[in-house]
Amino acid sequence: MNGFGYAVDALAAWLAGGEPGWIALTIAVLAVWVVPILLLVFPIAALGQILERKIAAAIQRRVGPSSAGLDGPLRFGFRVLLFFLPRARQDRIFAAFCNLRPVRSLLLVSRRLGLGQFVADGIKMLGKEDIVPTGADGIVFRLAPYLALAGAFLPFCVVPFGQHLVMLETEVAALFAIAVSGIVVVALKMAGWGSGSKWSLLGGMRAVAQLVSYEVPIGLAVGGVVLWCGTMDLHAIVGQQYEPGVFSLLGWNVVQSPFLATLAAVFFIAGLAECQRSPFDMAEAESELVSGFNTEYSGLRWGLFAMAEYTEMLLIGALLATLFFGGYQSPIGEEWIVGLPVWLEVPIHGAILGVKVVTVFLVMMWIRWTLPRFRVDQVMRLSWLVLVPMCLVSMFGLAVTLLAAGGTHAGEAFGRVASRPRPDLHWLGHLAAWAVPVAIGACLVVMAKKKHGQVHPALQRLTGGRS
Amino acid sequence: MSAVANDAIATAVLAQFPAVQQKHADNGRAFLLVPKGDLVAVAHFLRTQKSLRFDALMDLTAYDLLKYPSTPPSDDIAVVYLLFSYQHRHKVTLKVLAPRAECEVATVSGEWPAALYFEREVFDLFGVRFPGHPSLRRIMTPDDWQGHPLRKDYLYPDSYHGVAHLRDGQHFEGSPPRGGDTP
Amino acid sequence: MTTDERPGNRADEQVHMAAVDEFLAWGKEHSLFYLLFATACCGIELMQAGGPRYDVDRLGMIPRATPRQADLMIVAGTITHKMAGRVRTLWEQMTEPRWVVSMGSCANSGGPFSKWSYSVLNGIDKYVPVDIYIPGCPPRPEALIDGVMALRERVKRYRTVGERDRTPYIVAGPEAPFGGHCKVPDFTAKKPDGGGGGSA
Ligand code: SF4
Numbered sequence: 001m002n003g004f005g006y007a008v009d010a011l012a013a014w015l016a017g018g019e020p021g022w023i024a025l026t027i028a029v030l031a032v033w034v035v036p037i038l039l040l041v042f043p044i045a046a047l048g049q050i051l052e053r054k055i056a057a058a059i060q061r062r063v064g065p066s067s068a069g070l071d072g073p074l075r076f077g078f079r080v081l082l083f084f085l086p087r088a089r090q091d092r093i094f095a096a097f098c099n100l101r102p103v104r105s106l107l108l109v110s111r112r113l114g115l116g117q118f119v120a121d122g123i124k125m126l127g128k129e130d131i132v133p134t135g136a137d138g139i140v141f142r143l144a145p146y147l148a149l150a151g152a153f154l155p156f157c158v159v160p161f162g163q164h165l166v167m168l169e170t171e172v173a174a175l176f177a178i179a180v181s182g183i184v185v186v187a188l189k190m191a192g193w194g195s196g197s198k199w200s201l202l203g204g205m206r207a208v209a210q211l212v213s214y215e216v217p218i219g220l221a222v223g224g225v226v227l228w229c230g231t232m233d234l235h236a237i238v239g240q241q242y243e244p245g246v247f248s249l250l251g252w253n254v255v256q257s258p259f260l261a262t263l264a265a266v267f268f269i270a271g272l273a274e275c276q277r278s279p280f281d282m283a284e285a286e287s288e289l290v291s292g293f294n295t296e297y298s299g300l301r302w303g304l305f306a307m308a309e310y311t312e313m314l315l316i317g318a319l320l321a322t323l324f325f326g327g328y329q330s331p332i333g334e335e336w337i338v339g340l341p342v343w344l345e346v347p348i349h350g351a352i353l354g355v356k357v358v359t360v361f362l363v364m365m366w367i368r369w370t371l372p373r374f375r376v377d378q379v380m381r382l383s384w385l386v387l388v389p390m391c392l393v394s395m396f397g398l399a400v401t402l403l404a405a406g407g408t409h410a411g412e413a414f415g416r417v418a419s420r421p422r423p424d425l426h427w428l429g430h431l432a433a434w435a436v437p438v439a440i441g442a443c444l445v446v447m448a449k450k451k452h453g454q455v456h457p458a459l460q461r462l463t464g465g466r467s
Numbered sequence: 468m469s470a471v472a473n474d475a476i477a478t479a480v481l482a483q484f485p486a487v488q489q490k491h492a493d494n495g496r497a498f499l500l501v502p503k504g505d506l507v508a509v510a511h512f513l514r515t516q517k518s519l520r521f522d523a524l525m526d527l528t529a530y531d532l533l534k535y536p537s538t539p540p541s542d543d544i545a546v547v548y549l550l551f552s553y554q555h556r557h558k559v560t561l562k563v564l565a566p567r568a569e570c571e572v573a574t575v576s577g578e579w580p581a582a583l584y585f586e587r588e589v590f591d592l593f594g595v596r597f598p599g600h601p602s603l604r605r606i607m608t609p610d611d612w613q614g615h616p617l618r619k620d621y622l623y624p625d626s627y628h629g630v631a632h633l634r635d636g637q638h639f640e641g642s643p644p645r646g647g648d649t650p
Numbered sequence: 651m652t653t654d655e656r657p658g659n660r661a662d663e664q665v666h667m668a669a670v671d672e673f674l675a676w677g678k679e680h681s682l683f684y685l686l687f688a689t690a691c692c693g694i695e696l697m698q699a700g701g702p703r704y705d706v707d708r709l710g711m712i713p714r715a716t717p718r719q720a721d722l723m724i725v726a727g728t729i730t731h732k733m734a735g736r737v738r739t740l741w742e743q744m745t746e747p748r749w750v751v752s753m754g755s756c757a758n759s760g761g762p763f764s765k766w767s768y769s770v771l772n773g774i775d776k777y778v779p780v781d782i783y784i785p786g787c788p789p790r791p792e793a794l795i796d797g798v799m800a801l802r803e804r805v806k807r808y809r810t811v812g813e814r815d816r817t818p819y820i821v822a823g824p825e826a827p828f829g830g831h832c833k834v835p836d837f838t839a840k841k842p843d844g845g846g847g848g849s850a
Contacts, residue, residue, distance in 0.1 A: 053707065062705040068680035072673065079669035087668075116680065117710055123677035124721070127810070129745035131718060290715040298718040298745040608769060609732045616768050623768045627731045634759050634772040 008032045034167075040350075041156060044358075045310040050117045052310075052365050059369040068120045069111025071098065121303075128299035135196030136296065144191035145297070145304035151183030152311035159318045160235045162328050162349030164342050173234040174222050177319060178215070181274070184312065185211045188283070188293050191305070195296035203292025206376065207276060207283030213383045214273040214280075220391035221267040225253060225323045228260060228398050230409025238327030240410060246333040252326040256410070257401055258437045259394035264324040266387050266394075268360070271316035273379065275309060278368035282376050317360030321353055328353040397437060473497040476519060476559050484509055490562070497559040503572060506563055510578045513550060513559065521550040521559065524575070527585035529593045533567070533619040542567045544593050544618075548575070565595050574599040592617040671809050678721065678747065679805045682798070685720040685740065686713040690727030692754035692788040699791035709798060717743040722801070723778070724794075728756040728763060729771045741778040747808060751797055752780045755787045762787065775818070783820045797821045 012020035012028035020028070050065065057064025078094045085093070098104060110116060132138055158173035160166040170176060185208055192204015229237045243251025254264045273280035284292045294305050321327060328349035330337060337348050374382070402408060476497040477489045484505050492498035501509050513521040526549040533542045541564075548561040565572050574597040576582040586597045587606040594615035597603055605612060614621050626632060684706075688696050699706050700713065714720045717740045729737060741750065752774050755761030760772035774780060781804060784797040804815055 053712070057705070057707060060702055062702045063708050064705075065710050066708045068710050072676035072680070075676075076669060076673040079672070083669075114710075120677040120680035120710060123674055124681040127674040127678060127747070128721075129747075131745055291719075294719075295716045296718055302719050607732075621768070630731070630734075630771065630776050632768070632772065634764060 038153070040161075041153065041311060041314060042307075044354075045307055045314060046118045046122070048310040048313065048361065049121065049306065050114055051361075052368075053117065054114065055362070055365045056369045059366070065114030065117040066112050068114055068116035069107050070116050070119075071107050071111070072116055073119050074098075074107070125300045125303040130299050130301070131296070133196055133296050137194040137196060140190045140194030141196075141296075142194075142301070144187045144194060145301045145308070147190065148184050148187035148308040149304050149311070151181055151185075151187055152308040152315060154180040154183070155315055156318070158234050159315075159322055160238050160327055161353055162346040163338065165346045165350065166235050169235055170233065172232050174226055174232040174237070174323075177234070177315075178219055178222060181312070181315065182215065184308065185215075187308075191297070192293040195293075197296050199290060200293055200295045203283060203289065203295060206289075207293050210273060210276065210280065210282055210376075210379060213380060214270045214387075217266050217270040217383060217387035217391050218274060220388065220395065221263040221270065222319075222323065224260065224263040224391065224395045224398055227395060228253065228256065228402070228410050230411050234322050234327075238322055238329065241326045241329065242334060244335065248326070248329060248334050249331040251329075252324065252331075254324040257398060258434060258441075259397040259401070260324065262390055262394045264320065266390055267320055267323065268316075270383070270387055271320065272364060272367065273383070275312045275316060275364070277309075277313065277364055279371040279374050280379055281368075281373060282379055285373060313361055313364055314357055316364075317357035318353065320360055321356035325356055401436075473557075473559075476557065479516065479519060480509060480512065483512055492560060497557075498562070499559065500562050500564070503563055503565065506561075507573050507575060507577070509561070510548075510575045514578050518555075519552065520554045521552045523551045523553055524579035524581045524585070525549040525551045525558075527575075527582055527589065529589045529595060529617075531593065531617065531619045532564075544570055544595055546572050546589060546595055570594055571596045571598055573597065576600060591615065594618060668809075671811075674810065675806055675808050678808060679802050680710040682709070682711050682722045682749070682801070682805065683714045683720050684711055684722040684724050685717055685744070686715045687723065687740065688726040689729060689733060690756060692726040692756065695788045695791055695794065696724055696726040696753065699794045704791040704795060706795065706798065709795075709802070711798065717741075718745055720744055721747065722749045722751065724751045724753050725757040725774045725778075725780075726753040728761070729774050729777075730769045731771050732769070734771045734774065734777045737774060738777045747805075747814075749782075749801055749805065750774075750778050750780045751782045751784065751794075751801060753784045753794060753797070754789055755785060758783050758785060779816060780818060781816070783818060785820065789821075793821060 008025070008028045009020070011032060012024040015027060016024035054064040056062075075094055078097070079087075079090055082090045082093060098107060132141055155177040157168040158166070158170060158176050168176075188207045188211065189204050192200045192202075192207070195201070225237060226232050229240045231237060231240075237253075241251045241253055242248070249255070253260045255261070276283045284294070294302055297305060330348075330352050337345055340348070402410065402412075406412070473496055477499060480487055480499060481489065484501075486502045486505055487509065488500040490498045490500050499509075513519050527546070529544055529546045531542075531544055535541075543564040543566050546563045546565060548563075549558065550561065551558050563572050570593075572595055574582065574586055576586060576597075577599070583600070584606065586600050587603060589595050590597060590600075590603050591605040591607050592615055604610070608616065609627075613624070624632065688694075698704060700711075711722070717723075721744075723737075723741060723744060725737065741748070752758050756763065756770070757774045760767070760770050763770035764772050771777070782797045782801050784793050786793050789797075800819055800821060804819070807815060
């Protein structure tokens with residue numbers, strides 16, 4: 001049990017004034033878990049849009065949004081706070097406030113950074129006409145964006161944000177995350193179907209075909225980690241990656257075995273496709289095919305779809321960090337954090353996870369604005385003919401590694417167990433886990449070179465040959 | 468395979484179809500005036516003959532001979548076919564005259580499917596009908612358009628669906644005569 | 651001066667929804683998504699306006715491919731009679747509040763095709779209500795941005811209730827080349843050697 005669980009119980013008991021009923025429990029869970037996490041994820045997802053536009057601008061050597069500062073919201077705030085004054089007076093006070101030196105420079109900086117852009121976009125969407133097309137299936141059409149958002153948010157329940165901050169600690173967390181994010185597929189299909197337009201329907205079909213086929217490599221990649229760790233509990237998986245000492249980086253799954261590194265790469269690529277980000281944005285190929293499943297959506301509902309997309313990017317980042325990159329653990333030793341009181345430990349761990357997530361987020365954007373789009377058949381081929389075989393081979397390799405090391409999971413084989421601290425490092429075992437597959441790969445390359453006279457230039461460079 | 472000389476192309480066709488006339492073209496390319504009735508046969512011959520093998524219809528267009536400095540003066544519509552052989556890398560130009568009154572030329576879309584759209588365009592703008600074309604509809608102008616705009620005797624409409632063609636009733640010196648609403 | 655006429659005392663300044671309305675208008679002003687749509691050569695300038703040099707993204711403008719999500723339709727290019735109905739359909743598919751900018755002589759008045767064409771519509775304002783006209787063939791991106799700034803002034807004054815300002819506004823004017831923005835050489839001036847100017 002962790003500290004926040006007690007907080008839920010205590011709050012529920014206080015609310016009910018005795019034995020808490022389900023209403024009190026629900027309210028307590030909402031107050032302690034849901035609202036804080038929504039407050040954590042929503043602004044990041046919203047800021048993600050402005051971040052994306054700024055990064056796109058930087059990559060294309062533009063300036064990016066730089067006219068919407070925070071002055072608009074600030075003026076609105078003044079109007080609301082000073083509602084008892086006449087308008088002209090409000091204006092005068094606002095102008096005087098804005099002319100204060102620090103305020104003025106802050107406002108200028110905010111405008112230069114376009115910080116108000118997402119506020120402007122958001123309230124514009126609020127003010128837009130809300131259209132449900134004549135041929136649309138009203139309920140399905142209206143429900144779809146909320147389902148997409150729910151599917152993107154729900155998996156955050158099982159992501160450990162810190163030693164004491166997991167909303168839902170369950171044995172099947174990894175399975176839960178994958179299963180629940182499957183709701184997004186249904187939502188996109190509903191959006192395409194409910195719009196009552198062939199264009200949206202085809203867009204929805206494209207999206208669903210892509211999402212469903214990329215669930216397979218994602219599931220297999222997670223399966224590989226589960227095989228390695230012997231547990232589906234994400235928090236236990238994070239615990240298994242604990243490594244005492246300053247080099248806690250070496251405990252992360254991604255450096256345990258080349259097979260796990262491969263799975264991390266597969267997970268990232270398939271995750272890109274799951275979020276329908278470029279180069280996999282077949283579902284929403286803006287310049288060629290009008291935006292696909294959300295063609296008929298206007299205003300806030302479309303905004304919800306966009307929000308779901310960014311949230312899903314965050315989710316992929318969080319899962320990637322949790323499964324392969326040590327979760328919330330710092331790369332430079334854990335002991336100095338573990339001993340801290342809860343109110344200090346949780347923010348620090350949360351911030352570390354946040355840094356990892358944002359890094360993945362940024363790489364996704366970098367890729368989006370750099371690479372052109374795949375053709376739809378290439379997207380499918382990549383999934384079924386490249387990623388899935390890679391996953392299967394890696395899983396097989398992991399299983400062989402574990403058996404060779406004498407155990408059915410890493411806990412047994414290498415003395416890594418979920419409960420921490422567990423200071424037992426068999427560095428020779430890790431070295432062997434890397435060295436053997438790399439040696440086999442090198443042998444394969446050399447054999448191929450002998451047999452065919454040439455190999456792929458990249459492999460040639462890798463093996464020291466001239467390219 | 469090497470390109471067949473321009474004259475050789477003409478000779479090969481003339482040997483098969485005596486009614487075809489060879490014409491002079493400034494670009495030095497083989498240029499054949501084909502009688503209306505022979506067109507499909509000539510096209511088939513050009514496409515299938517081993518030494519010619521014109522596998523691509525590069526362009527199919529038309530022009531109006533009315534008020535054209537031709538001898539003798541005529542008011543026919545000339546339909547022009549530009550053919551190219553990817554295999555032999557040579558070209559030929561065919562010309563067919565369609566009389567204004569009974570403006571019909573057999574379709575060559577059986578030989579080159581690329582002709583489908585070209586023929587629709589020529590039909591739309593010149594009013595040449597292509598019997599045998601599977602769906603000869605207008606392609607550029609709206610479906611309810613009247614007349615064929617690139618004919619030289621085309622009378623420019625004053626308005627389309629009540630929207631006047633000249634803004635605010637302005638008139639230009641030398642602008643074409645106009646009349647009627649389309650449709 | 652009666653009490654009603656004093657500044658800050660009019661009804662729309664006293665009702666507090668006006669503050670919300672003003673905030674909404676601020677959002678609209680800073681987030682004009684335009685429809686990804688161009689029919690002729692002016693479209694090239696429109697694309698250029700989104701490129702690194704002119705970058706309308708600075709003003710919060712990004713292209714949206716579907717009319718449902720667009721606020722602004724920039725009619726860039728020649729509109730034929732056949733196209734006009736489609737443009738009207740696109741405009742009808744856009745969600746309120748929506749604005750239309752007519753970019754270039756063709757969309758304004760038929761431009762170079764107004765005299766000898768049987769097929770070109772002489773001004774898109776026959777089909778959709780135009781807010782801003784930008785003269786030029788084509789207008790430079792500066793002129794387009796000038797038009798967008800004029801439009802932003804109008805959007806700022808937009809209120810959810812009440813009359814909407816629909817008076818057509820013409821950017822700069824025909825006598826100011828390139829939208830009156832940049833210094834251009836005087837092509838009509840005679841050079842000292844007697845030759846005509848502007849022969850680059
Ligand atoms: S105004 Fe000029 S540049 Fe613009 S579409 Fe017309 S002809 Fe082209």
